[in-house]
Structure formats: structure tokens, C-alpha cells
Amino acid sequence: MTWMLDRPRLALAILLLLFLLPGPLLLQLNLDNAPEAYFPKDAPAVQFDREIRERFPQEQVLVALFEGEDLFEPAFLSRLHEALLGIEGEPLVERVLSVLTADHIRATPDGFAVEPLVDPYDLAARTPDQWRERTLSDRFAPGLLVSTDGQALALVVRPHPLENSLQRLELEQRVKTHLKETGLDERVTALAGHIALDVAQLRSMITDTMAFIPATMAIGLLLLWFMFRRWLVVVLAAATIATVVNVAVALLVVFGKPYTLISSILPPLLSAITIAMLMHLFNTVVHAAQRGYSGRERMRQALSMVARPMLFTGLTTAAGLISLATSPIRPIQTFGLVAAAGVVLVALLSVLVLPALIVHWDRGTWVQQRGSIRWLDRFTSFCARLSIRRAGWVVGITIVLMAIGIPQIRHVEVETDLYAFFSDRHPITQATERVESRLSGVMPLEVVFDAPEPEGLLAPERLAEIQRVQAWLDARPEVDYSLSLPDMVEQMHWAFHEEDPAYRTLPDTRQLIAQYLFVYDGNDLHDVVDRDYERARLLLNLNAHGSSALNQLMDDLREELTARPPGDMDWDLAGMGRLFADQERLLIEGQLRSLLAVTVLVLGLMFILWRSPAMAGLSMLPNLSPVLLIFIVMGVLGIWLDMATAMIAAVAVGIAVDDTIHVVHGYRARRRAGASPPWAIARTFRHAGRAVTATTVVLVAQFLILGLSAFQPTASFGVLTAFGLLGALVFDLIVLPAVLVLVWRSRAT
Template sequence: MFLGLPWKFYFSVLFLFLFTVLPNGLLLNLNINNAPKVYLPEDAPSVVIDGEVRRYFPSDQAVLLLFEGVALYSDGFVTAFNQLASTLAANPLIDDVMNITTQDHIHGTEDGFLVEPLVNVKALEKTRPSARKARVVSDRFAKNTLVAADGSALSMLVIPKPIGSSLERLALEDEILADVKAARLDGYLTGMAGQITTDVAQMRSMLRDNMLFIPATTVIGLFLIWWLFHRWLAVIVAGVVIGVVVSSTVAFYVIFNQPFNLISSIIPPLLSALTVAALVHLFNALHYASKRGLTGPDRVNSALREVRRPAFYTAMTTVAGLSSLGLSPIPPIKVFGLISATGVVLIYFVVIHLVPNIFSRFDYEPWPNRKTGLSGLDKLVSKLFRVGVRYPLYVVGSIGLLFVIFVPQVGNIVVETNLQEFFYPSHPLRKSTQHIEEKLVGTASLDVVFKAAERGGLKKPAILKEMRAFQHWAESLPEVDKSISMADFVEEMHWGFNAENPAFRRIPDNPALISQYLLVYDGDDLFDFVDEEYRITHISLNVNVHGANALSELMGQVRQYLGNRSLDGVEWEIAGFGRLFADQEDLLVEGQVKSLFGALVLIFLLMFIQWRSLGGALLCMIPNLSPILLIFIVMGLFGLWLDMATAMIASVAVGIAVDDTIHVYHGFISRVKQGVSPVVALVKTYRQAGRAVMTTTIILSAQFIVLTFSEFVPTTHFGLLTSIGLIAALLFDLLLLPAILIIIYSRHPAVVKQEPLFTKRSNGGDDGGV
């Protein structure tokens, strides 16, 4: 029965079928990676220096396990603890495991010093638990890192090899927990923290959100389409189109070998919402064509004449808003903007060029005209629009006054990123990290790297003394809990060599003696802090702050201190996770300015091209700049940070919000050019486009509101603020835009003839729908 149908129908069906099936195969190879380096350009100074440091020393991104309970120093526990460390060390993904049974301990002997395990499991019969506890607690390196100051808790630091995928990190954490359980130590495990653990917690949140929000936003969109149009054909087609758009767009991450991360996870609900919004405009036009008695191809052609041009420009403005994020120097935001913009192009192609072919074949039945759904929206649109038309000066003046009052709140916006604050206080990660930091030291880290010009240059007493002076200064800061360097090892060896006399726990003045100490040292831990040529070393700082601003301030103090010191022949630099994280802030601000400016310029140019009028383009920008300003006011008023997620809101919201303005202004200006008076043109435009504007905003807001149920704070803020921006854009389109148009066109002769429209109706007659 389909043989006589136009080829476009077959092409549309084949395209939708293929792009429903093929992307799913690609998605199996999706690289899910939320590692810190993903958020910085490869040539960023912090990435370069960190890469150099990691060629010599272990990663500072680790998993810290905290164990508490009775008999922590008993033979049974120590044996199981050591066996667990051995099991973990045998894992091919793990580089090193540190605990009290693997940590080097330096102590004095009759003829020098000896390096041996802090707790020697091979000689447990020679020591008692109380003696082991006393030795562990007094150890310079273990105290507050591997053991609580009072001995009530022990930790195990698991340092993985470089892992390029967050899914691998997730699997590694599961393996670690399984090994802990197999060792029967899970009852002692009271906390996990560290950069790997934080990344895994974010990954779990992302997976949960995707499993919850992708189907939720789809179901909400399909339900609203059914509620509005009561047309099963529309619901079925919408479901297929959403699947094609979302899966095909996400597949671009595989095609271009880009990591899929927390920023990327916003794409599915975003594109689902935009797809439904685009379909609503088409379905609304089909509904009107059906009311005029048109069927099949005639109905579809009539609808396309109404929506094709504004749909093209709304797609292009959304593309402009999203693609402007490509100006961000932060790779995940850049890739998100470009790929989601490609998804919007796909939405336009499918909705405007493929879906109509299907409706031309099957859409012959009249669209239901229910009193619920659409008619209810018509009444709400009419009430709001009526206020803007009747009281234009009051509307414009009131909105302007409110902005004048609240605009200063924008200055209260804080640019901040804090991975701990990304989770609610009740989240296990927050509680675990807080508990560990109370027992031990801060879990954030900074490395201060020193590089000597010559081999053995770091053995000089003067340099080692400068390192210790820096450590003393750093540990006096409230942000720094502890520091460790190669100078600590030299002091311990000098102390041990001199019969553990406290007066000798210092850097010796004799360089030959230092060289001799380093020569006879037969442990391993020293070389976690210095290379074998003694040309590059790092001081590890345990930091108790997690915010990018606090880390930046700390690095500023370090730079100022070291900049004022004399380090002959030695260069220094700051590295580590803390710097990687803090350096994102400058890029975040730079990206926000560039992307928002780029979005506004591109959208303005597109509207100038569309309307061929400078005034028309400027006019359409007003109701769309207002929601963006409102978003920033809300952020400043309620103390919401400008972070990775909220940095994208302005560009995303302005790209979406302008869509409704284009549909309204296109309908208005088209009718005015045909000779219709401005007031009547407004009435007819809002009768048709107002419904679609209201509908799309409800759908978009409902789907973004769902994101507020996320356990991940940035996702919650993104959903909330985007919804606020879209609702504000709707109110400005229904109140501010008609008020501005009435003021601008008030000198038009036709307005005078329609003067009764500006007064309340004295009877039940029709005043044109205002």
C-alpha cells in the first residue's frame, strides 16, 4: 500500500530507523571520564608541570581508607591489615599502597641508623600492641597521615596507576571495597576519601541522574504532548524523534573521541526538552490547520508555511547560544557547546524535514479540540498579554524599576568551585571526608617542586634548610595541616645517627655527611620525594581547604614567600591536584565572559539578518537579556556560585529563550507588513503563537525542574536556574514584549482606531482576544 508514496516518506522512515539503531552500537564505546585533567587544556601550565612531576613521583590522586575499632594494634588485625595491603598492591591498576606495615621507619642504632618497616609483621612476637601503638604514633611521617594523633584510627593510602576512565576508577573502588570485605576488615572501615573517591562519587551521581532524568524528561515531554494535543500519532513520533536526537548526539562523543563527563551528562535532558519544544510548534501549527479543515499534505504544507522560517531562526539562535560555549577554554564546556549545538541542528532537520513527511501520510483525522490543555493555556496567555497591551508604560516602568533595585545583587556573585560542596552535607562523601580530616589531616594536596641545575644540587645544606624553613612557615598557615619533604628524611637520619638525640633532628651543615646518609639509606619512601639524581624534589602539603578560591589564595601566599627567598641554582613551581583544580577558576571566568558575549553577538546578528532591521534586532534582545540578568540577580541574592555547571546557564538560556521571541515577533511583523494594524497583529499573533510559546516554556521548564532532584548540587542549580530563566523569558515575552511593541507603534494610525482594546470590556463582546 506504500508503493505509491513519495520517496521522501521512505527516506524519512529509513533515516529514523537507522539513527535509532546505529548510535546504540557506538555508545558501547563511550569514554566516561571525569578526571581533573579533563577540565583543563593539555597545554595549561598546571597540566604540564603536573605531568612532569608524575614522571618521577607517585600521583597525589589516591584513595584513603580509614579504619577504627578495638585492638587495632593486635597481632590479628596487623596481620590482616598487612595482607590487605599486599592484596591491593598486587592489583595491576594500583601503583603503591602505604600503611603502617609498609611505611619506612628510621631509628638509631649503636653504629648509625636503621631503616625498617614501621610495624614489622615478621617480628610481631617481639613486640606488644601497646609498644606498636607508641612507635606508630611517635613516627614523624605516619603521625596524622597513617595514624590518628591519639592512635584511635589507622589509614591505608592506595595510589593507583594513571587511569584514563572514570568507569575504571569506579571499578577500582569496587575492587578495593571487595578486598577489604574479603580481609574481614569491612567492620573496621569507617571512611573513604581522596580525589579518586570524589571522582567516583561524582560518577555515581552522574549515572544515577542519567538513569533517572533521561527517561523522566522523555516521559514528561510525551505526557505533555498527549495532554495538549490528545493525538497518539504525535506522541509516538515524538518518542522516536527524541530517541534519535539524543542517542545520535551523544554518539558524537565516541566519533570524536571525547570524554563524557558531568558537563556532558546535561546533554540528554537538554536535547530531549528542546526536541519536544520544536515538535510542539509544529504540532500547534498542524492543530490550527486541522481546525481550518485541511488534511494530509495540505495540512502539513500549511503548518510548514507558518513555522519553517521562525523554526530555522530559533534553531540558529539556539545553536548560537550553545556554540558560543565553544569559546570557553575549559574543554568539557567547549565540547558540550559544540556537540549540543550539532544536536540542535539535527532537531531542526528531523522536525522540519522528516517528521512532516510522516504526517503527510498518516495525518488525516481532525485534531481533537478539547477544553482542557490548549484552551486553558489560551486563557492564561490572553490574561497576561492583556496586561501588557493595556498598561504598557506601567509594565515597562515596573520591570525597569525592579531591575534597578536588584541589579546590584549581581556584584555578590562568587566565582567558586568546591568539589565537596558539590554534594549535600548528608552525602556519604561529605560526611566521610569530614570525619577523616578530623582524625587525620586535610585530604586536599599541593606539591611545591624544586629543580636543581646540576646533579646532586639538592644535597646542599643551604637548600635543604630553605626547604625546612618553608615547611615550618607553611605549617603555620591554617590551611596546611602537614608537610613532608626529602629534608625530613635527612633530619631523621641525622637524628638516628646521633643516638636519637633531639638536638640533632636538624639539617647537618656538612654536605659530605648528607651525601653519606643518602648513600647508606636503604629504604624506599625517600624516593617518593626526590629522584635518584637529586635534581628534582617536591614538598607535599596536606591542605584542609577544598574551594578553588582558598587554594588560589594559598598558592599566592606560597609564591610570595618563595619569591622572597634566595634559592641558589634551584627553580621552584607549584603542582598537584590543588593547582589543577584552582587554575580552573581563571578559565571559568574567561569562558563565561567569552561565551556570553559570543552568544549575544551571534544571536543579534542572526536576528538582524532575519528582520533586516537594526531596531527589530535590538528590540528582540531586550526580553531575552532580561531573563539572563534575572538569573544573575538570583545567583547573587541567594549566594549561588558561578561554577562549572552554572557557567553554562547564561549561554544556554539566552539561546533557548530567544526562540519564543522570534516566533512572536515573526508573527507580529509579518502581519504588520501585510497591512494589519499593530494591535490586531498582536492579537492574532498571540492567539496562535502565544499558545506555542506558553506550551514550550511549560515543557522545557518541567523537564529542567526534574534536574533539581539530583543528588549533585551543580546539576540541581543548573535545572533550577535554567527553569527560572525560561519562565522569566515567557513572562517577558507575554508582558514586556507586547508593552514595548505597543509603545513603539502607538503613533501608528491604526492604534487609535483600536483604542477600546486598551480599556476594560464593558460587555461580553469579542474585542479581538485581548
């Protein structure tokens, strides 16, 4: 570890190289928080959805809502048509749906005709009231394109397949531009849909990154200055943080991974961990200086005390983060691996590179400011006295509190609800509520039916089976709107028979159905059936957003279709509704895997470090405590286990183990020197306890900053992790020492 001390130029070259090399790569960073980036590529739901998109259009759309009394006036409809034509001309757009483009089936003397619901090229053919009446009497438009009172119209932009969030942002901006150019931007009362949601998340991600990186870095540097009053400390810490963050983010580019809302936690997390590690390094240098060492020998003494525990803290923290690689959620996997690489880099820089630079440029004194450590000494002295003198009470009270709290974990709900990720005051939340109150739910779900042969869906008995399933779904409170092939065939049959209500039924012959479909010359038919008439979609708009409610609906539907199969047709579920619902299972699997992995990895590393099964087991107490405390709080406060909070356990354990290693390492070193457990604890707290407490304060402050995020999962992640680390500090400085004292007393008797 001291080989680099005589090579400061090499150390500086390594630091500069690591700082500068990622620069060009960062320019290629792919900002993408689209839903597709989260799902495992080999998951059955993802594969089936990909198959469906080969035959049918996208179901992720952008919805612009207009409200007012004049929506059917020629002046408004003309401007709406102008905006629509401009949007349809955009290369990202596949189709724009509105009352001006939707098909309307009506009777004619010789059969039926398919024409625009509202003809933008012949608005004078009817009065505004007549256009409104025609639209509201249409079978398919109300609830989808127009409100039931005729006071709201929707412009639904359906894109070609989009590659990432930046394309969704570009699409939204282009739509806004066309609306502004036609003077309709002020008439838009809501802009919603999954594309708008993705854009809102992208903006939140960029805002959080720009705000939290400098904020967490500033807090850490201020505390280092407060503790050591050395500009050298601040400069080296800033350079190390920038280097580690740059390398970690560049790794995303190297491995072709997107920068998501999960990834946006990387910079503040690595900044916090870097400050914590450097706190231990600088604190040990001060300790060596207080013992009379100077220059190169002072750093040698400091490294002899801190290098081994720092390397192991790096390994254990990395192990905790690597456990996230067992999650089936791809951004969580990437987060764990990249964060682990960043932590290992911090540890190596701290024990190899920075010591050489400190020795080379050190021109001041290393005396810790008395004012800055007085409160630390008072706190650690209190913890030492409490854990030594009241060991039995400490352990007993801890057991009682855990016995009361652990049952609350059963109240933790696994839930993924993208629309609950923002506050009620957020524009995307308000826009979604507005659209759903005026039209229908924005969560799409598809029931896909496959006939056993081409043109199999021309059989009336198969259409009747689809219609039966649709009726069952329409009776569910989660379903606001549905559309199917039987609906369109039934409408054609009704129109062909001069709109006689008695014929609003399915035809009873295959030949008649084939004739209707052959005559149909509109644009909407192949949204619900492929051109071979072999595969059909039952389209649903749901008002349910959470994975629990979606899973309940889908489980009930599967049970219904299992008990009453739709004839000889195969069936399956697709769409964003199913993909998000499947996340609940994936999150549970990932959480269980990561908890098991982090426990096994950290326990194994503890055994290697201490060479004692008993000590390895005891040292796990403060490491697992954050997990229990966090889940207890989540159960009590009703905080969901979602994308971000699913990472807390591994992150909290990985960070908490650092302080445990420093405390136990100091305790065992003094025990080997012949000190009694009480004396070893007191002396360890005098040295390591300061750094442990100071690093926890830094980490807690930095994670609490994340609580200011407008994105609720990020805010919950920050606050809960901070709480877990405070709990780990209590276990490190009070509970673990009390257990050690009780074990020593029991052996002494």
C-alpha cells in the same frame, strides 16, 4: 521544505537510519569524569603536572580509615597485612601506604636503620601499646597514617596512572573485595580521597542519566498527549527524541570525547528542546486544520507558517550552545558543540522528515482539546491586555526591578569545590569529613624545587631554604600536614647521633648529607626527591577544597617566594590543588567568552531574520533577560558559578530566543498585513502565544527534574535554567509587547 512530503518512504528511511546507526557506537562510550578530562591539555599547570608525574608517583589516592581500640592488636594488624598484600598485588596499584609499610628511621650502635614502622612479620616483638607508642612517636606517621590519639589508622592506596573513571571504579571495588575477604570491610569507617570522589561522581552521573532521560521524555510526551490527544504525535515525538539523543551521544564516541557529568545533561536538554520544537509544529498543524485545510495541503500551510521560524530557532539555539566552545574547560566545549549539532538535527527532522510521515500516516482529526488550551488562552489574553493597556507601567516596573536586582550580581562567587558538589548527607562528604577530622586534609598540593645542577639538592643551604618555605606553610591554617626532603635528612642526622635532640637539625656539610642518602635503604625517600637529587617536592595535605581558598594560599605563597626567593633554586606549584585552583580563572574566562559570543551570534542572526537593526535590538530584551535574572538569583542565594552553572547563560539564551522568534515573527507578519500593533499582538498571542507558553511549561518541568540530582551543580543548573526560562516567558509575553506598544505610540505622536 515541501519536497519530502511526497516521499514518506525516504523520510522513514532517514529516521530509521539515524536511529539505528548510533547503536554500535554507543557500546563504545567512554564513561570518564576524572579530573584530567576537564583541564585543557596545553594549560601550563597541566603540562607541568604531567612533567612531575614522570619522576614522582601519583598524588591521587584512595584512603580507607579504620577506627577502634584494638588497632594495634596482632589479630587486627595480621588481617590488615593480609589485605594490604592482596591490594598490592592488583595491577592498578603502585604502592599501599600504612603503618605496616612506612619507613621508620631509628638509631643503631653503628649509625641508623630504616625499617617498617610496625613489622608485620614480627608483631610479637612488641606489645600493642608499644607498637602504638612507637607509631605515635614517629615523625612522619601521625596525621598521615595514624591519628594523634592512636584510635584511627589509614590504608592509603596509591595507583599507577589511571586512564579514566572506570579504572578508578575498578580499583575501589578491588580494594573493597580484599577488605571483605579479610573481614575488615565492617571496620572501615570512611573511604575517601580523590579516587573515591571520582567514583562517587561516576555513580551520580550514571544514576542521573538512567533517571532523567526517561523522566524528561515522559513529561514531554504526556504534555503532547494532553495538548493534542493523538497517538501519532506521541509516537513521532518519542522516535525523534530517541534519534536525536542517540546521534548526539554517538558523536562523543566519533570525536573521542568522554561522557562526563557535563555530558550527562545532553540527553535531558535535547529531549526538552525536541519537545519544544515539536510543540510549535503540531500547534501549527492544528491551526491549519482549524482553517479548513486537510491532508498534504494542511501540512504545506503549516510549514509555510512555521518552517522559517523553526529553522531560525534551531540556528539561534545552536549559536547559543556553540558559544560554549569558547570555554577552556574541555567537557563544556564538547557539550556546546554536540548539543548544537543535536539542535540542528531536531530542526531539520521537524521541517523535513516528520511532516512527510504525518501526511502519510495521518488518519485522525487535528483539533486541539478545548480543556487543554483554555488555561493557555486565559494566560495569554491576560498578558496581551496587561502589555497593551499598561505598557508604561510594565516597562517602568521592569526598569525599577532590574535596577534593584542587577547590583546583586556582584555577589556571585566563582568557586569550584568538588567536595561541596554533594550534600552534607552524601557518603563521600561524610567520609571526607571523617578522614580530615581524624588525620589531615585530603587536598594535595606540591611545591616543586629545582636545583641548577644534578645533586644540587645535597647542598645544606638549599635544604635550609626548602625548610624555611615549609615552616612558612606549616603556619598556615590551610596546611594540615607537610613532608619534605629536609625532614628526612634531618631525621637521619638525629638518628645517626643516637637520637640526641640537639641533632634534630640539618647537617652542615654536603658530604654528610650525601652519606646519609647513600646509606638510606627505605621506600619513602624518592617520594620527595628524584634519583638525581636535582628536583624535590614539598608535599602538603590541605583542609581547603574550594578554588578560592586554594588560590588565596597559592597567591600568598607566590608573593612570599617572590619577596624571599629560595636561593638559586627555581620553584613552581603542582598537584590537584593547583589544577583545581586554576579552574576559577578558566571558568571566568569561559563565562565572559561565551556571553560575548552568544550575544554577538544571536544578535547577528536576529538582524538577518528581521532585516531591521531596531527590531533585532528589541528582540534581544527577552533573550538576555534570563542571563540577568539567573545571575541576580545566584547573587541573592549565594549559588556559585561552577562547572555546570557556567553553562546556564548560553543554554538559557539559546532556548529563550526560540519563543522570541515565534512571537516576533507572528507580530511582524500581522503588521505587514496592515494590523495595528495592539491587534497584531493580540492575534499573535492567540496563536503563537499558546505554543510559547506550552513549550515553556514543558521546558521548565523538564529542567526542574534535574533539580532532583544528588550532584549539586546539576541540580543548580536545572533549577536556575527553569527560572531563567520563566523570566524569558514574562519578557516575551509582557515586557517586549509593552516596549513595542510604547515605540508605536511615540511614533504616532
